[in-house]
Amino acid sequence: MRIPFSYPMALLAALITLTPVFILITLASDATSVFDSHNLKILGNTLSLMGLTVVGSILVGVPLAFISAYVQLPFKRLWLVIFAAPLAIPSYIGAFTLYAAFGPGGEINNLLGFSTPAMYGLPGAAIVMTLYTFPFVMMTTRSSLLSLDASMVNAARTLGMSMRQCVFKVILPRVINGIAAGSLLVALYTLSDFGTPAMMRLDTFTRVIYVEYNAFALGRAAMLSLQLMVIVGFLLLIESQIKTATERHGRPLNLFANKWQLTAIFSVFAPVLFLAIGLPLAIFFVWLYRDGFSAFDFTIAWNSAYASAIAAIVAVIVAIPVANAALSGKTGKVFERVTYFGFGIPGIVMGTALVYGGLQLPFLYQTLGLLIIAYMLRFLPLAVGSIRTSTEHLDPSLVKSARVLGASPREAFTRITLPLTMRGIIAGAALVFLESMRELEATLLLGPTGFETLSTYLWRVYEAGYFGRAAIPGLLLVLISACGLAIMMSGEKRNQIDH
Amino acid sequence: MLSVSQLSIDYGKTRVVNDLNISLEKSEILMLVGPTGCGKSTILQALAGLIPISEGEIKLGKWSATPKQLVPPEKRSVGMVFQDFALFPHLTVVQNICFRLKESSIADHWIKLLGLEEFRDKKPATLSGGQKQRVALARTLAHQPDFVLLDEPLSNLDAALKDMLRWDIRNALKQAGVPAIWVTHDQEEALSIGDRVGILKSGQIQQIDTPERCFSVPSNRFVARFLGEASFIEGKLKEGIATTRIGNAPAHGIDCDESIVDVLLRPDDIQLIQNTQTANGRVIWVRFEGGSRLCAVQLQCNTVVTSRVSHEVVVNIGDEVFVSINTTHPLAVYSK
Numbered sequence: 001m002r003i004p005f006s007y008p009m010a011l012l013a014a015l016i017t018l019t020p021v022f023i024l025i026t027l028a029s030d031a032t033s034v035f036d037s038h039n040l041k042i043l044g045n046t047l048s049l050m051g052l053t054v055v056g057s058i059l060v061g062v063p064l065a066f067i068s069a070y071v072q073l074p075f076k077r078l079w080l081v082i083f084a085a086p087l088a089i090p091s092y093i094g095a096f097t098l099y100a101a102f103g104p105g106g107e108i109n110n111l112l113g114f115s116t117p118a119m120y121g122l123p124g125a126a127i128v129m130t131l132y133t134f135p136f137v138m139m140t141t142r143s144s145l146l147s148l149d150a151s152m153v154n155a156a157r158t159l160g161m162s163m164r165q166c167v168f169k170v171i172l173p174r175v176i177n178g179i180a181a182g183s184l185l186v187a188l189y190t191l192s193d194f195g196t197p198a199m200m201r202l203d204t205f206t207r208v209i210y211v212e213y214n215a216f217a218l219g220r221a222a223m224l225s226l227q228l229m230v231i232v233g234f235l236l237l238i239e240s241q242i243k244t245a246t247e248r249h250g251r252p253l254n255l256f257a258n259k260w261q262l263t264a265i266f267s268v269f270a271p272v273l274f275l276a277i278g279l280p281l282a283i284f285f286v287w288l289y290r291d292g293f294s295a296f297d298f299t300i301a302w303n304s305a306y307a308s309a310i311a312a313i314v315a316v317i318v319a320i321p322v323a324n325a326a327l328s329g330k331t332g333k334v335f336e337r338v339t340y341f342g343f344g345i346p347g348i349v350m351g352t353a354l355v356y357g358g359l360q361l362p363f364l365y366q367t368l369g370l371l372i373i374a375y376m377l378r379f380l381p382l383a384v385g386s387i388r389t390s391t392e393h394l395d396p397s398l399v400k401s402a403r404v405l406g407a408s409p410r411e412a413f414t415r416i417t418l419p420l421t422m423r424g425i426i427a428g429a430a431l432v433f434l435e436s437m438r439e440l441e442a443t444l445l446l447g448p449t450g451f452e453t454l455s456t457y458l459w460r461v462y463e464a465g466y467f468g469r470a471a472i473p474g475l476l477l478v479l480i481s482a483c484g485l486a487i488m489m490s491g492e493k494r495n496q497i498d499h
Numbered sequence: 500m501l502s503v504s505q506l507s508i509d510y511g512k513t514r515v516v517n518d519l520n521i522s523l524e525k526s527e528i529l530m531l532v533g534p535t536g537c538g539k540s541t542i543l544q545a546l547a548g549l550i551p552i553s554e555g556e557i558k559l560g561k562w563s564a565t566p567k568q569l570v571p572p573e574k575r576s577v578g579m580v581f582q583d584f585a586l587f588p589h590l591t592v593v594q595n596i597c598f599r600l601k602e603s604s605i606a607d608h609w610i611k612l613l614g615l616e617e618f619r620d621k622k623p624a625t626l627s628g629g630q631k632q633r634v635a636l637a638r639t640l641a642h643q644p645d646f647v648l649l650d651e652p653l654s655n656l657d658a659a660l661k662d663m664l665r666w667d668i669r670n671a672l673k674q675a676g677v678p679a680i681w682v683t684h685d686q687e688e689a690l691s692i693g694d695r696v697g698i699l700k701s702g703q704i705q706q707i708d709t710p711e712r713c714f715s716v717p718s719n720r721f722v723a724r725f726l727g728e729a730s731f732i733e734g735k736l737k738e739g740i741a742t743t744r745i746g747n748a749p750a751h752g753i754d755c756d757e758s759i760v761d762v763l764l765r766p767d768d769i770q771l772i773q774n775t776q777t778a779n780g781r782v783i784w785v786r787f788e789g790g791s792r793l794c795a796v797q798l799q800c801n802t803v804v805t806s807r808v809s810h811e812v813v814v815n816i817g818d819e820v821f822v823s824i825n826t827t828h829p830l831a832v833y834s835k
Contacts, residue, residue, distance in 0.1 A: 401585035403572040404547050405642050406599050419589050 007332060010325035013318050014338035017377055020345060020353035024229070027222030027356050039227070046204040046231070049125050049197065053190045054183045056130030060272055061137030062179060066167075067265060068138070069145040070255045080142075084135045084489065086276040088482035090438045091132040092195020093474050096458065097280035098128055099199050100467050107283055125200040129190050131276040136189065137182030144178025145171070150253040177242055184239045191232055192346030194441040199462060206348045206441070213445060218356055225349040232344050281478070284471045291468035301476060304453040307368060308436035311375035312383075312429040318376065319383035319428060326388050339384060342377040350374055351445030358446070371446040375436040382435060383428035390424025391417075427487055434484035438477050454480075500524060501646050501678050506555035508538070508545050508702075515541050516702040519555070523646070523678035528669065529707075530693030531682045534725070538702040539682040543648045546680065547579050548572040559645055578644030578677070582651040584631040586623035586638075593619045596638045609637035612671060629660040636668055640675045647672060647679040653688065665692055686726050690714060698722045715765075716831050718753060723763050723831070728793065730804040731761040736832050744800065745769070745779065746824035755834035763831045766793060766807040770825035773812070778819035780804075785814050796822050 064083050073079050086094075101107045103118030119127065148171065156170045157163070194206040201207075205228040212221040257265065322339055325332030342350070354374050358365035364373075394417065402412040440455040447456055454473040461470045501523040508516040516538040523529055531539045544550045546557060548570055557564045564570040586595050592615060596606045610616060613633040623631055632652055639647060652668065653661045669692050672679045683689050689696050690710040697707040698721075706718035717723035720731070734743035734750075741750035741762050750762060771794060780796040783803065791807050794814050798804065806822055808814060824830075 395583060395585065397581045397583055397585040398587060400544075400547070400549050400572070401579065401581060402587075402598070403549070404575070404577050404579040404648075405638070406573045406576070408571075408573055416587060420587075 006321040006324035006328060007335070009318075009321035010332055010335040010339075013322050013380070014335040017339045017342050017380070019357065020350055020377065021229070021341070023353040023357050024222050024226050024349070027219060027353075028226045039224075042203055042205055042208050042224070043227070045122065045197075045202055046191065046228075048122055049129065049202065049204055050187050050190045052122070052126035053129040053133060054186050056126060057134035057137045057186045058179060058183060060130065060269075061134040061182060062141050064134070064269060065138045065141035065145055066171075069142045070253045071265075072254055072256050073262075081489075082273060082277075083138055084485065085273075085482075086132045087135045088485045089132060089277065089280060089478055090195070090440070090455070090481055091128060091189075091193055092199060092440055092455075093458070093477060094132050094276065094280055095125070095128045095196040095199040096462055096467075096470060096474070097283040098131075098275070099124070101279055101283050107286060111286070120200060121202055122200075125197050125202045125204075127275075128196050128200065129186075129193065131272065133186040133189050134272075136185040137179060140182035140185070141175055141178045144175035146252050148174055148252065150251050153253055180242055181239070184235055184242070188232065188235055188239075188344065191228065191235070192344075192348075194346070194348045195459075206346060209348050209352060210441070210444070213352060213355070218352070221352045222356065225346075225352050228346060228349060232346065236344050280474075284474045284478075287468045287471035288475070291471060293472065295469050296472040300452050300454060300457050300473065303451060304437050304455070307371060307451075307453065308375065308433045310368075311372045311379070311436045312433035314372060315376045315380050315383045315432040316387070316425055316429045319380060319387050320425070322380070322384050323388035323391055326384070327391055336384060336388070340381045343379075343381040345378070347374075347378060347439060347441035348445070350378055351442040354442070355445050366448045368448060368451065371443060371448070371451075374442040374446050375432070375439060378439070378442065379432040379435045382431040386428030386431060387421065387424045390421045390427075394420050430487050431484060434480050434487070437480045438484075500560070502558045503546070504556050504558075506542075506545065506557065507553045508541055508550065509553045510541075514553075514702060516545070519704055521680075521697065521704075521707070523680070525678060526673060526676040527694045528672060528679045528681060528692060530689040530696045530710075531680060531699060532684065532686055532689035532696060532725070533699030535684060536701075537699040539684075539699050540650055541702075542699075543579070543650050543680065543682055546646075547577050547648055548575050576643075576645040578639035578642060578647040580632070580635050580639050580647070580649040580652045582654055584623070584628075584635045584655075586631055586634055588623055591620050591622055592626070592634050595623065595634055596641050598638060598642070600641060605643065606637070606641045609641050609671070612674070613637050613667065628656045629664055632656065632664060633667070636671060640671060640677075644677060647675075647677050649679060649681040651682055651684065654684070661688075690726065696726075698725060700725075715828065716753070717763070720761075720763075720833060728766050728805050730764045730802075731833070732764060732798075732802050732804060733800075733835070734760055734762045734832065736760045739829075741830060741832055743824065744798065745804070745822055748824045748826050749829040750832045751829050752832050752834075755832065759835055760832040761835060763833065764804055764824065766805045768824060768826040768830065769804055769806040769822050771796065771806040771808055771814070772821040772823075773814065773818060775821045778821050780820055780822055782814055782816055782818045782820060785816060794820075796820060798822070 067073070068080050068083055098119045102116045103109070103120070104115050106116065106118070109115050118124070153166050153170055156166050161169065192206065194210065197204040198207045198210065205224055209221045209224045212224065322336055326336035351374065354370055358370050364370045398416050399412050402416045403409070407415065438455060440459060443453055443456050444459060447453065454477055458470050458473050458477070461467065503519055503521040506516065506519040507514060519542060521529065531542065533539050541550065545552050548564065549572055551569065552564070552566055554566060559575070562570050562575060587598070593606065593610070596610065597603050600606055610619065613636060615630070615633055615637060618626060618630060618634070623634065626634065649668070653665060656664065665688060681692065693710055695707060696710050696713045698705045698713065700721055705722050706713055713722065714726050717726065723729045732743050732745065734741045736750060736752055736755070736757050739749055739751065741748055741760065743762055752760065780798045782794050783797045784795045786793045787810065789810065791810055792812065792814060793805055793807050795803050795805050804822060
């Protein structure tokens with residue numbers, strides 16, 4: 001059998017993806033204590049934050065999914081965008097602004113005069129994480145709900161079941177996998193998030209890894225990273241077991257709410273959405289008004305942009321053979337799965353591993369190259385996924401047809417394959433670019449000395465307490481994330497049309 | 500002239516096409532027909548050079564391809580029309596048709612002939628199935644191929660469209676004056692369109708001949724059944740006459756000379772008479788076909804024969820009827 005030409009490149013990419021894990025294992029074997037009471041506390045904090053966030057996102061996400069899927073609202077599409085909008089705000093920005101807004105001496109106290117309880121510790125972190133992760137549950141549940149055939153509910157109603165009973169006995173049991181898939185995403189996101197627990201001063205794995213790293217205890221940082229990876233690995237294992245529903249698609253249910261019901265829905269969820277989106281933006285604008293534009297150094301934005309642009313280009317170059325290999329055969333699929341590993345590795349863990357790797361390879365240490373490798377490893381799956389989807393939709397008879405019309409393989413590639421997959425390639429590059437722009441933790445660890453990006457600048461501002469200076473980088477980051485979200489959602493929409 | 504000799508194709512260890520011999524005259528249309536999985540599409544792919552061949556030779560004037568000597572598709576001057584149209588979605592109709600053309604006058608000719616003027620600048624996604632297939636055909640013929648391969652061109656289309664488009668394609672091919680191999684699984688399409696018909700079964704040609712001969716003198720029972728309603732009745736063949744319990748007729752043996760044989764009867768070979776004292780069978784099912792009615796009659800010996808009557812004749816299940824052979828042309832008979 002002939003080996004597809006993309007395999008060697010894909011294998012190389014897969015091996016590179018695995019290097020952080022190898023580095024961590026060698027590092028951790030040097031560390032002395034494996035597990036102590038301090039670790040237990042960190043584990044407790046991490047799991048509590050994860051558990052509370054999952055519960056919170058289910059409580060907010062599932063009802064919103066139900067509403068956006070079934071209830072006929074005016075401006076339906078707009079509501080969906082608003083429900084998903086918290087994804088356009090990096091959670092560390094939410095944590096930053098909510099931390100600054102609440103509590104005695106917070107911005108709310110300053111502006112409006114009354115004092116609010118502080119956002120702090122486990123409750124604060126859980127609230128922030130819930131606000132910015134519930135859209136994951138909302139989206140997966142919504143797509144499960146939309147795939148259900150309304151006739152099942154109609155049958156239950158004609159058999160004498162009330163709508164409320166239907167929700168619990170007919171609808172929810174069939175979307176449980178969708179809810180579970182979303183919850184797992186929330187759990188993974190919470191486990192790997194660094195900014196929120198760090199700003200809320202909650203000692204989770206990610207925060208303590210950063211603390212240990214700053215104390216030059218790389219061995220302990222690696223040990224903790226490995227422990228975190230075990231939990232992540234466990235969750236990924238569960239995820240691989242979840243099967244999404246394969247029900248026959250039908251016409252989804254349509255519900256019409258009366259005025260009273262609409263008011264009730266609005267009064268429950270408006271505060272949540274206000275906290276998640278309205279408040280951070282309002283705080284930034286207050287700061288912008290107070291401090292003006294002058295303090296911001298635009299080289300920081302430029303730094304972010306060009307590091308991310310290089311990462312995007314590199315990621316696409318690596319992703320094309322990986323996506324191609326994934327479509328060429330079973331072994332190629334394995335390579336592709338391996339590259340997805342980088343997505344599961346928390347940024348702080350990736351940073352720790354690459355810092356150590358860089359120390360062994362002096363020509364890489366403290367260079368932009370190492371940071372770009374980190375971005376590439378973390379966000380490669382976004383590029384692979386996007387390119388693979390666009391290639392999958394390519395009908396093989398198109399290339400055949402170009403060949404029989406007299407085009408050489410090269411001409412068929414440049415005139416047919418390339419233009420038709422270009423959208424996927426550009427979308428993949430854009431996603432990597434935008435994700436790299438908002439990346440915080442690996443950038444903190446790997447950025448060369450004096451190399452400040454939007455996200456690290458925001459972090460320094462937080463540490464130094466000059467909150468007002470966060471306004472411009474914060475708003476830029478929100479704008480950038482919003483673009484990323486728009487690309488992902490339009491990709492989802494396109495796929496719906498294709499099928 | 501296209502000639503294919505002793506062509507065999509393997510997928511891994513399984514032989515999917517075995518010892519195929521075809522030769523096509525200028526502007527001749529050969530219909531390849533057979534059940535799903537008989538290898539008919541594989542043959543087209545091999546002729547186009549899209550898959551490798553294991554044995555044999557494909558020859559067309561300037562080039563000749565063997566297992567050792569691969570000729571890439573773009574060097575074969577072949578035209579291919581695909582079941583799923585394979586129009587380039589990012590190009591307009593006219594850009595599709597002119598894909599590799601330097602000047603567009605020949606494209607205009609086919610656009611006009613196939614009635615595509617109003618769609619010139621549309622993208623394929625906005626066209627109906629029938630229009631898409633016309634564009635695909637125009638694209639193929641505008642590139643002036645030396646031979647054309649059509650891979651079930653009508654199978655993704657509505658029944659109503661099929662009939663008209665089938666004749667439009669045939670006329671266009673005849674006007675272009677190129678030999679064509681047209682693959683289908685629809686025996687009616689095969690019989691009506693083809694200059695010759697080739698029937699395939701598990702990668703092996705069963706018979707290749709004019710539609711008339713394939714239908715009335717099938718080389719075996721598989722071909723007989725595949726090309727249309729067929730019943731077999733036991734009889735005796737002697738000196739060119741077959742004698743059966745429902746009558747005699749001239750006959751000639753396909754694979755036997757003289758003995759106890761099975762006689763092939765098409766519905767039109769059998770006459771059905773109702774309201775008679777001398778019934779010899781009972782109607783077990785009736786299918787209304789619009790202009791006619793197809794009736795199955797079980798004889799006393801349990802053999803079932805089918806007969807076609809006018810739609811004006813009302814036949815009911817359970818009716819006692821008299822059937823008899825009523826034909827002038829010789830019937831095909833097969834050994835028991």
